Amino acid sequence: MKDMPKAYDPKEVEAPLYQMWMDKGYFKPRIDPDKTPFCIIMPPPNVTGELHLGHALTATMEDLLIRWHRMLGDPALWIPGVDHAGIATQNVVEREIAKEGVSRHDLGREKFVERVWQWVGHVRSRISVQHMRLGVSCDWDREVFTMDEGPQLAVRTTFKHLFDDGLIYRGERITNWCPRCTTALSDLEVDHQETAGSLWYVKYPLLDDEGNPTDEFIRVATTRPETIVGDTAVAVNPEDDRWKDLIGRTALLPVIERPIPIVGDEAVETEFGTGAVKVTPGHDPTDFEIGGRHDLPVIVAMDDEAKMNEQAGPYDGVDRFETRKLILADLEKLGLLEKKEDHTSSVGHCSRCDTIVEPIVSNQWFVKTGPLAKPAIEAVKDGRIEITPRRFEDVYMHWMENIRDWCISRQLWWGHRIPVWYCIADGCEEMFASIEDPDQCPNCGSGEIEQDPNVLDTWFSSALWPHSTLGWPEDSEDLRYWHPTSVLETGYDILFFWVARMIMSGLYNTGEVPFRHVYLHGLIRDEKGDKMTKSRGNVVDPLEIVDKFGTDAVRFTMATGGAPGNDFRLFDEKLEGGRNFANKVWNAARYFVQSASEQSVQLPDAATLSSAAGRSDWPLEDRWIVSRTLSVSREVNRLLGDFQANEAGRLLYDFFWSEYADWYVEMAKVRLKEGDTSPLPVLAYTLQTSLRLLHPIMPFVTEAIWQHLRDHIDGLEEALIVAAYPTGDGETDSDAEEQTELVMDVVRAIRNIRAERGVEPGRFIEAYVASKSAGPTLEGTRPLVEALARVRPLHLVPDTTSAPSDGVASAVLSEAQVVIPLAGLIDAEAEREKLSKQLAEDAGEIKRLEGKLANEQFRSKAPAEVIAKEQEKLAAAGSRADGLRARIAELG
RNA sequence: GGGCGAUUAGCUCAGUUGGUUAGAGCGCAGCGUUGACAUCGCUGAGGUCGUAGGUUCAAAUCCUACAUCGCCCACCA
Numbered sequence: 001m002k003d004m005p006k007a008y009d010p011k012e013v014e015a016p017l018y019q020m021w022m023d024k025g026y027f028k029p030r031i032d033p034d035k036t037p038f039c040i041i042m043p044p045p046n047v048t049g050e051l052h053l054g055h056a057l058t059a060t061m062e063d064l065l066i067r068w069h070r071m072l073g074d075p076a077l078w079i080p081g082v083d084h085a086g087i088a089t090q091n092v093v094e095r096e097i098a099k100e101g102v103s104r105h106d107l108g109r110e111k112f113v114e115r116v117w118q119w120v121g122h123v124r125s126r127i128s129v130q131h132m133r134l135g136v137s138c139d140w141d142r143e144v145f146t147m148d149e150g151p152q153l154a155v156r157t158t159f160k161h162l163f164d165d166g167l168i169y170r171g172e173r174i175t176n177w178c179p180r181c182t183t184a185l186s187d188l189e190v191d192h193q194e195t196a197g198s199l200w201y202v203k204y205p206l207l208d209d210e211g212n213p214t215d216e217f218i219r220v221a222t223t224r225p226e227t228i229v230g231d232t233a234v235a236v237n238p239e240d241d242r243w244k245d246l247i248g249r250t251a252l253l254p255v256i257e258r259p260i261p262i263v264g265d266e267a268v269e270t271e272f273g274t275g276a277v278k279v280t281p282g283h284d285p286t287d288f289e290i291g292g293r294h295d296l297p298v299i300v301a302m303d304d305e306a307k308m309n310e311q312a313g314p315y316d317g318v319d320r321f322e323t324r325k326l327i328l329a330d331l332e333k334l335g336l337l338e339k340k341e342d343h344t345s346s347v348g349h350c351s352r353c354d355t356i357v358e359p360i361v362s363n364q365w366f367v368k369t370g371p372l373a374k375p376a377i378e379a380v381k382d383g384r385i386e387i388t389p390r391r392f393e394d395v396y397m398h399w400m401e402n403i404r405d406w407c408i409s410r411q412l413w414w415g416h417r418i419p420v421w422y423c424i425a426d427g428c429e430e431m432f433a434s435i436e437d438p439d440q441c442p443n444c445g446s447g448e449i450e451q452d453p454n455v456l457d458t459w460f461s462s463a464l465w466p467h468s469t470l471g472w473p474e475d476s477e478d479l480r481y482w483h484p485t486s487v488l489e490t491g492y493d494i495l496f497f498w499v500a501r502m503i504m505s506g507l508y509n510t511g512e513v514p515f516r517h518v519y520l521h522g523l524i525r526d527e528k529g530d531k532m533t534k535s536r537g538n539v540v541d542p543l544e545i546v547d548k549f550g551t552d553a554v555r556f557t558m559a560t561g562g563a564p565g566n567d568f569r570l571f572d573e574k575l576e577g578g579r580n581f582a583n584k585v586w587n588a589a590r591y592f593v594q595s596a597s598e599q600s601v602q603l604p605d606a607a608t609l610s611s612a613a614g615r616s617d618w619p620l621e622d623r624w625i626v627s628r629t630l631s632v633s634r635e636v637n638r639l640l641g642d643f644q645a646n647e648a649g650r651l652l653y654d655f656f657w658s659e660y661a662d663w664y665v666e667m668a669k670v671r672l673k674e675g676d677t678s679p680l681p682v683l684a685y686t687l688q689t690s691l692r693l694l695h696p697i698m699p700f701v702t703e704a705i706w707q708h709l710r711d712h713i714d715g716l717e718e719a720l721i722v723a724a725y726p727t728g729d730g731e732t733d734s735d736a737e738e739q740t741e742l743v744m745d746v747v748r749a750i751r752n753i754r755a756e757r758g759v760e761p762g763r764f765i766e767a768y769v770a771s772k773s774a775g776p777t778l779e780g781t782r783p784l785v786e787a788l789a790r791v792r793p794l795h796l797v798p799d800t801t802s803a804p805s806d807g808v809a810s811a812v813l814s815e816a817q818v819v820i821p822l823a824g825l826i827d828a829e830a831e832r833e834k835l836s837k838q839l840a841e842d843a844g845e846i847k848r849l850e851g852k853l854a855n856e857q858f859r860s861k862a863p864a865e866v867i868a869k870e871q872e873k874l875a876a877a878g879s880r881a882d883g884l885r886a887r888i889a890e891l892g
Numbered sequence: 893g894g895g896c897g898a899u900u901a902g903c904u905c906a907g908u909u910g911g912u913u914a915g916a917g918c919g920c921a922g923c924g925u926u927g928a929c930a931u932c933g934c935u936g937a938g939g940u941c942g943u944a945g946g947u948u949c950a951a952a953u954c955c956u957a958c959a960u961c962g963c964c965c966a967c968c969a
Contacts, residue, residue: 007931192966199969222969235969269968277969286967345969359967389908391896395964398895402965493964527904529962562905566897567962569904577917580931591928642908650906650916665928748935754923755935761924845913858949866911866950873912 004593004708008586010550013704018132021703026721027137029075031481038069039077039482041466041515042138043490043498044146046085047123048092051130053524053532053570054491056542059134060558060697061521061645062489066137067696068640069486071725077482078138079469080131082124084147086415086458087181087189087352093119093414109413116414120145133543135551135699137721144469146461147416154468155461156419156435158509163420163433167368168408170420170431172298174281174288175407177360178350179306179320183411184364185350186457187404188497190357192346199343200225200328201274203336204234204251207259211250218243218251218262219338221273223345224283225331226324229256229312230301233279235290238264240275254336255327256313263294282361298361304411306358320358365409365418365454372504373403379503379513387518388643389565392492399496406501408457415455424448463501466514473509485515492520492565519643520565524558527571545575552698553578559697560649581653582701585694588661589705592683595672596712601684603715609685610730620743620781621667622682623736628659629689633728636693649697656690663744670787684713689726739777742815743784749811749818750789757809757825764792768803771796771816778816805890812838812883814876819887832891839884842877849874 005012021027031037040062045055062078070076093116094104104112124145131138144151162168176185202225203217218234234251236243247264260279267290268277281291282300291298301311308315308323314330315323331337348357377400379385380393387393409418421438423430425446432442440447464472466488470479484506488499499518506514525531526538533539545554556578562568604626608614615623632655639648664686668679688709695702699721706720717723746769759765767789769778778785778796786794797803800817807823809831849870852858859867 004928006927006929008929220969224969267967267969272968280969284967284969286969289967343969346966395896398965496965523963560906563907566905571904573918574904576931580917580929583931584929587929587932589928594928644908646906647908654916661929662933666933751934752936756922758923761934841913848913852949855949861949862911869912877913 004586004590004705006587006590008550008583008701008704010552010582010700011547014133014135014551014700017700017703017707018135021137021719021721022140024719026070026719027078028139028141029070029077031477032075033481035073035075037077037482037486038066038074039485040066040079040487040489041469041485042078042080043494044081044083044144044462044465045127046083046088047120047127047145048085048088049123051127051542053540053542055130056134056554057521057524057558058489058491059131059136060555061519062487063134063136063138063699064555064559064645064696065487065489065640067699067721068725070137070721071692071695071723072727073724077142078136079142079144080128080136080138080140081144081465081469082120082127082146083458083462084120084145084415086410086412086455087183087185088458089116089119090412090414091181091352104413112413120147130543133546133551135555137699142469146458146465150471151461151464151468152416153435154464154472154509155416155456157473158464158505159419159456159460160433160435161509162367167371168365168433169368170363170365170409172361172363173366173407174283174285174359174361175364176348176357177304177306177362178353178355179302179304179358180353180355181350181412182304184362184407184409185357186407186459189351190348191351191354192348194344195347196342196344197223197347199223199273199341200331201338201340202228202254202278202331203338204254204260204278205336206246207250207252211259213252217336218246218276219274220276220278222278223343224280224324225327226308226315226320227280227283227301228253228278228327229308229315229323230280230282230299231258231260231278232281232291232296232299233260233294234262234276235265235268235279235294236262236276237266237268237270240268240270243276254334255330261294261296263290263296265290265293283359285359288359288361300361302358302360364407365420365452367406367408369403369406369504372508373400375507376400376500376503379507384513385503385516385518387520389520392495392518392520392565396495396500400500406457408460409452409454410457411453412455415458416461418452418454418456420452421449422452424450459497459501462498463505464509466502466506467510479510483510483514484512487517487519488515489519489521491523493523495520517643522562522565522567524561525567525569527569529567529569540570548572549575549579550582550700552582552701556581556649556653556698559645560653561646563646564643581657582698584657584661585690585698585701586705588656588665589687589691589709591665592680592687593708593712595677595683596680599677599680600711601680601713603685603688603713604681612731612733612736615733615736618682619671619678620736620739620777621664621784622679623733624740625660625664625682625686627733627736628655629686629726630728630730630732633689633693633726635728637725637727640696645697652690652694652697656694660686660690666788667784670783684709688713688716691720692723692726695720695723739774742774742777742813743781745813746778746816746818747785747789749813750785750791750820753809753811753818753820753822754790757822759822759825762790764790766793766795766821767791768795768797768800768819768821769816770798770800770803770819772798774815800886800890810835810887812880812887814879817883817887828891832888835884835888835891839881839888842881842884845877846874846881849877 066076066078176190199221201221203219206214206216208214231253246262249262250259253260279287279290281288281296281298299311303309306320308318310316350357420433423441425444425448428444430441430443441449466485470483472479502514553575557574636648668683671679691702703720710716803819804821807826809820809822811818
């Protein structure tokens with residue numbers, strides 16, 4: 001506790017501090033009816049494996065908000081959770097057992113699901129450890145799994161309500177089918193990829209009225225000849241002069257030799273292909289609709305692995321792509337393949353396994369989304385839910401307004417089983433939904449009932465997350481207090497998958513919005529800007545960079561890496577910046593601890609601190625840093641409230657490093673080196689305020705320092721995690737800020753001359769600083785200028801007449817002039833050149849400003865304060881120019 | 893086919909209600925180490941804010957086109 005090592009070592013402090021926070025129960029909020037709760041439900045990571053950087057970003061942003069609110073005194077609840085991730089997890093476990101040479105069918109449903117549960121147990125603990133390493137201050141006792149009893153009940157209750165309300169239905173519809181996962185998918189689970197392919201022109205012979213062959217043909221164009229076997233019509237646009245006379249006639253399907261009608265349908269584009277399209281209602285969404293309009297039969301010609309079935313005649317049992325080759329060859333032989341063109345089209349791939357999706361008609365369950373979408377649209381429109389960045393509201397609206405029914409059944413084994421039972425007793429065909437497992441048919445009383453074998457889309461349970469984690473469907477105290485939750489924070493890539501559906505089901509189940517704010521963060525990419533994916537092999541384990549740079553470095557980099565909602569690239573150089581900052585904070589604190597030595601420093605009293613008048617007799621630099629601390633505190637709160645963590649982080653970085661460490665601490669040293677301990681209270685004040693401000697972003701280094709500081713500063717709370725967050729209440733002091741800026745400018749000007757003239761760094765030099773207006777300020781800070789610029793003696797004079805003019809270097813500020821005798825180092829010509837260059841710049845500036853101020857339009861239309869500002873700038877530039885001219889004249 | 897985002901210093905990025913001479917980190921150049929920090933300090937170089945118009949007293953910021961890159965949505969076989 002006594003010694004602070006020279007370099008901040010995250011490994012030393014992180015684990016014990018996290019343990020301490022847990023042991024003290026700081027992550028667990030108390031319900032306080034008099035306070036405004038702040039609640040975030042963590043997006044549950046999939047139990048498919050490890051966390052990735054996206055999760056680290058989520059954890060960082062949410063923990064930042066939670067810690068901020070906790071310090072503000074709000075009851076702050078953060079519920080962690082894990083998602084069973086139906087299809088994804090099933091795939092992962094299938095791959096696992098495949099290593100043992102076993103398929104899920106070998107095991108059977110029950111055994112397989114057992115294996116998945118084993119996997120879940122293993123992965124969950126790994127995920128928790130990763131989260132803890134990131135410093136998340138969530139309430140671990142409330143961790144929820146989507147397959148837990150509570151969420152199970154919520155799922156069944158929701159299903160039952162929707163079912164009874166007629167908002168869930170079952171039907172033979174065309175859906176996206178993954179032949180590898182052998183399940184239906186929702187539209188969102190299909191990735192469309194532009195793929196180069198071919199467009200084949202095929203001739204279908206026409207039959208006459210008696211059904212006899214003719215020598216006429218109708219020519220169709222298709223990208224998928226293998227589906228010819230499922231054709232049940234040819235469609236043409238009824239306006240198309242080339243073809244419209246054929247409507248009502250019959251064509252003969254090649255190879256299969258099935259007569260099919262020619263129908264007229266508006267959906268057919270006359271521009272594309274031949275203007276005639278083969279209609280395959282069983283294997284194409286558009287064709288399914290055309291089929292519906294013309295009452296065409298639906299032929300499904302493939303099995304669930306996309307091999308052709310008995311409907312495909314000669315191709316029975318053959319894979320779909322093999323069939324394509326065979327059928328093309330057959331058409332060629334028959335002389336019916338007219339030509340082939342290159343054609344790129346977008347081909348759907350399974351988002352889980354990348355297999356080409358097959359549209360297939362099958363019996364699936366759907367949520368009727370229209371009635372649910374309406375209130376969800378309203379909630380965003382009327383501002384009950386705000387989405388940040390704002391542009392995503394439009395994206396949300398567009399999707400919602402064009403929403404299509406949601407296919408929720410999956411032919412999987414892992415997931416929430418659909419709570420629907422069928423009576424298989426003779427003569428009874430009852431189908432019913434139930435929350436509890438039923439033991440008999442409510443219609444006929446028979447015990448011969450079977451549950452639907454399918455499971456629900458994973459996102460069905462995720463959609464209930466904000467209320468199901470708080471106890472719904474029970475009317476729990478948690479639900480009443482914490483719901484609606486405050487912020488839903490996640491990546492913009494799951495706006496539709498998750499956010500939109502939570503809003504719909506939240507409103508449906510609870511009548512309330514599930515959350516007030518949606519904050520969507522960007523995606524983390526690698527150094528080249530590529531998305532991190534397993535197949536690219538550029539995935540980074542968060543623990544890897546946490547081990548290398550420390551959690552705070554990772555969090556700082558995540559929080560400040562980019563603007564809200566924008567993607568950003570992550571690489572080591574950025575993380576080094578974060579690590580260096582943590583080290584900087586550590587060392588600045590270390591300096592304070594050393595300076596305070598054995599004594600425990602008393603912070604300035606609150607009343608004095610908060611009033612500028614109360615501070616008026618303090619040294620200028622003390623007044624300055626306190627004023628700056630107040631404005632920075634205010635600004636940080638404002639930015640965090642606007643979800644601009646990036647700007648808040650940058651502001652704190654600049655404030656702490658440039659203003660506190662580089663300037664204030666260096667100024668404080670001037671007194672401290674004389675044995676004057678008067679800066680200690682202000683050092684203590686600024687340091688501990690900075691730590692409070694920084695804690696939500698960098699919890700470990702700040703808490704570690706805090707625990708050291710408690711021995712050196714009086715009255716600090718027992719732990720920073722529960723200390724009060726500074727809000728910047730108190731008067732700032734613009735006079736002190738301006739005067740300090742002047743002092744810093746003078747110091748910089750002298751340093752600049754020294755560097756340019758090659759004066760040895762250690763050497764003290766004589767300098768003249770001339771100023772009428774700033775005389776008293778400079779007099780009051782004489783020791784600072786002397787020490788920081790290494791000047792001795794320092795002559796403070798009203799004007800430069802008393803300064804030497806030969807062999808001097810000079811700098812001209814608007815309020816002061818610096819003259820440094822450096823005989824021997826000065827080239828008069830170079831000096832004149834330098835000053836003239838500056839004068840030219842100032843002259844340009846003056847000209848610009850004068851023009852602007854002379855402009856009648858500007859004077860009449862611009863706000864007074866803008867005009868005043870421009871006048872000030874002009875005065876400053878004028879004053880600089882006068883000074884420069886005088887200096888140049890003195891050079892002779 | 894619609895929509896969105898990006899385009900600012902060599903690199904990575906900020907710049908959120910239009911108003912300083914456009915900023916930071918890294919990199920680069922020069923100088924510097926007997927106690928906070930070389931994971932550092934000091935000084936400096938470096939940008940006509942993608943292009944072309946427009947609105948305005950005032951544009952990196954608002955509008956319109958265009959270009960390049962990326963993403964999302966969409967049933968053109």
